[in-house]
Amino acid sequence: MCAEKLLKFETTAVHGSKGFDPLTGAISFPIYQTATFKHGGLNESTGYDYSRLQNPTREEVENTVAKLEGAKFGAGFSTGVAAVTAVLSLFKPGDHILVSDDLYGGTFRLFRDIYGPYGIEHDFIDTADLNDVINNIKENTKAIFIETPSNPMMKVVDINGVVKLSKEKNLIVIVDNTFLTPYFQKPLNLGAHIVVHSGTKFLGGHNDTLAGFVVTNEEWINERIRFYEKSTGATLAPFDSWLILRGIKTLHIRMEKSQENAIKVAEFLKKHPKIKEVFYVGLPEHKGYEISKKQATGFGSMISFKVKNQEDVAKILKNVKVINFAESLGGVETLITYPQTQTHAEIPAEIKKRLGVTEDLLRLSIGIENISDLIEDLESALGC
Template identity: 60%
Template structure:
């Protein structure tokens, strides 16, 4: 059966197809060099100093741009470094609309850095298009979305949000960490910039920090290149190689993680100790239909609220296979307590408004045997 272009599974494995042309190495080499020799005056191999460019980092940047169908990708030392650099595109007096349910570190950046730099921030439910429309004013220069959001798994309609930017010059920025380009490609839906914490699903093994920015419009390439080399929070050659290696198995990992997450979500809905389950793949999820239209999968992330806070303590103390730890997206299952870990920077009243309270837990589902994971949750809730 003929089709145009390569399928996403093939793109994931081969990236930008940059195997070493001299040696034929299938695994792209680690160019562990800070600097490069010039052939002569005003001559360059294309690589001068690794803060500006490095062959291994260039390869992973090309790979993520290929997966997101962007014009260029940029690799950073962490997800927060990627977000911080992107926000330098804005100026004092600019207004940015931000998802009210978002990672605590991102909120801290907006509150303690962006506001200090004169940026105006409005936190709203970006899944509510009508509310978002009323929030746009003549100073609005950006809309920053997490979808699905962290940790309440809200789904924002990227196409509808992107259509609003036609009213004026607004950059639509989507954090695509939870679904990755395997399941969702926001640039194809009208977004301008895609962000990733590469630490999570792209790396996939809880062994490296990384962040990515991918752009659609070629006009954004030069400004972000300038910011990347000037601020200097770039991804090292070795970490670039780790992400390249991790991305090759992104598809098969996410398939298994989603399969496990669906079974666990359904099991949790039947437990008397559980009050609510937030998983986009459940048909009664508010964002289910939007997700069906803009993504090809639901991912491996879910959150759930228990009826009694004592159940939280039992789970976190007694899980044996699942690890009580921060982060997400790795092959190992991790359970997180947002109010004590990822969302401590967010004020209590704001957390409670969206449902992030002392009864909420977030689960990053790994690739283990799903029966073992369910049994682990079962025994943890029962054990004293």
Template identity: 50%
Template sequence: MKITTQAVQIGLEWDTRTGSVSVPIYQTATFRHPGLGQSTGFDYTRSGNPTRQTLEDGIARLDGGVRGFAYSTGMAAITGLLMLFNAGDHFVVTEDLYGGTCRLFDKVFNQFGLTFTYVDTTDLAAVEAAIRPETRALFVETLTNPLLKFADLPALAGLAKSRGLLLIADNTFLTPYLLRPLDQGADITVYSATKYLAGHNDTLGGLVVAKDPALAERIYFYQNSVGAVLAPQDSWLIIRGMKTLGVRLDRHQENALKIATWLNSHPRITTVHYPGLEEHPDHELMKQQSGGFGAMIAFEVDNHALVEQVLLKTELISFAESLGGVETLMTFPEVQTHADIPPELRARLGINNVLLRLSVGIEDADDLIEDLRQALEG
């Protein structure tokens, strides 16, 4: 069954009593027991809730995993995964990843004895060279934030397996609609469900999917123990959003290619990072391994003074954090999403003072192009 169909069908099996096609929001903290030593399968919403379970079962099916887990935010989801590890454990990590993830690693979990080495995960030799005896996992973004490099997951999975490491893939930018990391050898996928999965810039959430039942049990132990779970109302909003994932991403991508092509020809734009362009270094690999190129674009303007002009003069495009919603958003990574990455690393990666990141929405592409044109040229 195609993922678009599976997504639309999420929750249809739940309410057999009334036949509701929308899963109910079980807005309850606790559940009554039918008898001593008996349970309906639900006892306390931190441990399990029918609305949240509908979402968790749904993302597990879309991703091809054995079990899904829903958290209050994407950062909470990654935090839950880090609970699997012990002081002294080491990770090899994508170097140009989301700044909030970098902050979590270096400013929170470092104090608990976890260490992280940042490398270009599109360079298999560099990844292999960074592995130490104490390395326990590779943490990669399948499409990196903000420079849009594409990881060769089967190659990384082969390396991880040969060294006895877990491969954790943050697949936020692509979603299961375009890429299923577990099919390509990853052990765990993680998502900021706030982004494309929910799709409407109206809720926060994080999702995790595990490939192995024993690993899933460990993840559940920490999810339940720590308690950073997704509330029923937010679970329902993400289910609602996921039902239109396929049609939204089709439009997102169609718009992104048009806009990236236009930006690529504009005299005030010096560089465009978008893997859907044939000149992108990972275009062919992504064409082979992914169902599409996503809808994130990063581009550099020819002068720092133009950054503020573009951010403030766009009328349809909002100068705002986040990404993946139906509305087009633009950010300045150096001082917003990636401010917590050390300046020397930002400089080496090219996260500089002329780089803008565009999350392309589903508005009319010609209207978005006109908005960019007047901001660039005004």
């Protein structure tokens, strides 16, 4: 009997975990839009009982994301924040977690305002600096939570380096892989224990749904995550599961095209007389460029930049036409965001200043439009 061939990433993304619906043969996996499932008799089940516990459409997207990440287990949640919340449920009062200081404002809020009062201790540190990690590990430290590249300053964390430190102290390494996706980066292969995603972003890819995922190879972690999921009910709905499945089919194509555009936009911004500084991992002068080349196969499509004249921020946001001034990222449309009042509004001013999240900073999520249209749009907005 022939051994099952291990499929390449692109093929798995297109076909999904099962490849088709085994019940009907449907190539597009069906939306099982049902709350409950009929039992044949006492102690007889189809394997599905109630959609909060499991649903065939959600199961397919969970297994697909897990497969793409090289993981054994995956769990789907209603949002990325819900996925991070599930991970934090692994810890108890008195536990200490080291957290990337430069990260999504919603994650910052979870640590500081939701779990902090319940006794889960944390320190926001520069996880891109391994010495900073070493110096902040305490006796009660249980985990290290990192974003890489980080949001919005695009810091790159040496995942291998963090993993080596974690093994010495028996710490759990959690990586938010939203920006690069498993197409460009696989943290579990680098030794991380848990990967989280805002599936709303690149996995879905069309700015039309909300989703979150937790993937792991650790059975005990999966069991705890599953228990939390069924107990709190922040599960991914069938229709949203289907939208993510549909988005994943083109993930590799979108990631390549948006990265191709991002490199050109970064080069344009770098040379523009009104731009003070550009933060893009794919620029050779970026501090994390070499580390990124070692641990990832691409640089992604997220760019932050600072203008020389702060007054230009409002002009750019008002005058872009092709690029949309909107929160979020990872869709086919290019979006521009003002972290100061949007994604990072609730982060204290002193922390934002230390990180460089200042009033002259803008963030771009580059889409798949024609590159000439994007550059001309930026050029026009900057010149107005």
